[in-house]
Amino acid sequence: MVRKGTRQTDGGDGLKSLIGIGLACAALAACAPKPITPEEAAALRPAAPRIAGLYEGACKACHANGNSGAPLTHDHAAWAPRWKQGEGVLLDHVVQGYKGMPALGQCVACQPADFQALIRFMADHEGDAK
Ligand code: HEC
16 A cells, blocks of 8 residues: 555656656747748848848848848847857957958948847847846
């Protein structure tokens, strides 16, 4: 009787943790970075009107274009390793140019704060308070 009771308890806990794992996996799958298409990237627009204007006048031509070699806007897999470099490095790369990326991202009207907002928008880190 004691062994049976113990087993039942184990079984119950095991089932609960299985359900827990299942729920966690479902949640992970829902938020896992899924590849974004150039069409989806092209439909994205920064909320702030000034930043949206600058983005559409410069960055979007490459960053919503699958053939440019640029990380697509909101392509989390492409942006994650770049974001890890830190915002200071990303800002330097935009201002000075970086590989296929032209200096200033071809935006002569952009101020440093604009670049920061543009980078956060494209990398989907707009919520960051830093
Ligand atoms: C003429 C095309 C072009 C335009 C316009 C452009 N980019 Fe880029 N950008 C690229 C390419 C290509 C890369 C990828 C460079 C590489 O890693 O090979 C890139 C990469 C980046 C990166 C990542 C740099 C790194 O360190 O990984 C940032 C940030 C960035 N662009 C921001 C911007 C911003 C902001 C604008 C608009 C002001 C902009 N880009 C406009 C082509 C462009």
